[in-house]
Each structure stands twice: as C-alpha cells, then as structure tokens.
Amino acid sequence: MDSTQDKLLRLNKVPLGISLVFYGLELTALAIILMFAVPFVVAGNLALLIQVVFGLSILLVGASILSFVGKALCLTAPSDMQGKTAIYTAVVLDVLGIVIQLASQFTTVPKMVADSSNLLAIAAFVCFLLFLQQLGRYLHDDELTSKSAGLLKLGIALVVSLVLSLASGFVMPPAIILFVLVALILGMLGLIRYARLLLGFKKKLSPS
Secondary structure (H helix, E strand, C coil): CCCCCHHHHHCCCCHHHHHHHHHHHHHHEEEEEEEEEHHHHCCCCCHHHHHHHHHHHHHHHHHHHHHHHHHHHHHHHCCCCCCCCCHHHHHHHHHHHHHHHHHHHHHHHHHHHHHHHHHHHHHHHHHHHHHHHHHHHCCCCCHHHHEEEEEEHHHHHHHHHHHHHHHHHHCCHHHHHHHHHHHHHHHHHHHHHHHHHHHHHHHHHCCC
C-alpha cells in the first residue's frame, strides 16, 4: 500500500487547485463583508457607491474564476482514487451554470432556465464536497473525511431550509421569517466550516 507521502506526490496539481478554491472563497467572503459595510461608508455619494458596487462585482467574478480553475486542476487527481467522477461532475455543472449566466446576459433566456443556474451551482458544490470526502479517504485522513461528510449534511439541511422557506411563502407566510433565519444561520456556519475544511486540506497537501 502506498504511503501518505507517495500519495501526496501523485496528486499532481490538486494541492494548487485546493488552494485556488480556498482563495476564491476568501475573496467571496471579503466581497460580501464589503457589500454590507460600503453603503454606510459612502452614504450620500451615489456615484462613488455605484463605482464601489461595480468593483465588488468584479471581485466576485474573480473569486468565481479562481474557484473554477481550482476545481479544474483537481481533475488531475490520480485515476486510482475512488469517487473521482464527483470532481468531473462538479466541473461540468459549473460550466453549464456559466454558460446559462453568459447566455442570459446577451439574449433572452426562459426564467426557469435562468433560475436553474443556482441549482447547478448547489449541485456542483455538493459534488465538490463528495470529492473532498473521497480525497480525505485517499489520504487516510479520518478527520478531513469526517469534516467533509459533516459539511455535506449541513449543506443538505441548508437546502431543505431554503425549500421550506419558499414553500411557506405560499402555505404559511409568517413562517418564512423563521426558515430564512435558519437558512442564514446554517449558511454562515457552512461558510466558516467550508473555509476551515479547505484550509485543512491546504495544510495537508502542502509540502512538508
């Protein structure tokens, strides 16, 4: 059986891929924080606010590009790694989502198709978590494997809470506040745990 060090050497560009996904997440978190803070800082200066919002949108696009390139680099994972199809699926779903978003910018796209880009992004994220879980198993790291599985369960709970919030808007409108609040809390917890998980893999895969 290969040693952990041998497996690390065979992972090729996966360490760089994980690092890029991590940096993309950091940029996304920074952009979100600034979006909440900027309106208070530049209040009353509409022209400056528009420029800042445009700059933040560029930052988000850059973060998305970093994340996508990182996932693409993870395609170099060894062929003997189980569950490698998860990363292929994640990349394909991301490409489909990008195509739909670009198409919606230049032509009229049915609302159902345009909205599907969000579902594709969620599905791609789930597939990437499955890849990370398999990567943890490949490295015989029970802690990273367990954290990946735990984050996957949290993601499923977040999706369920979002679905319930949408459903409650038709059935029991007052309950939508509760489900949205739960979704926000789960989203924040998920973001923190996702960052820690990527950082854990980044450290595990870094040359010793």
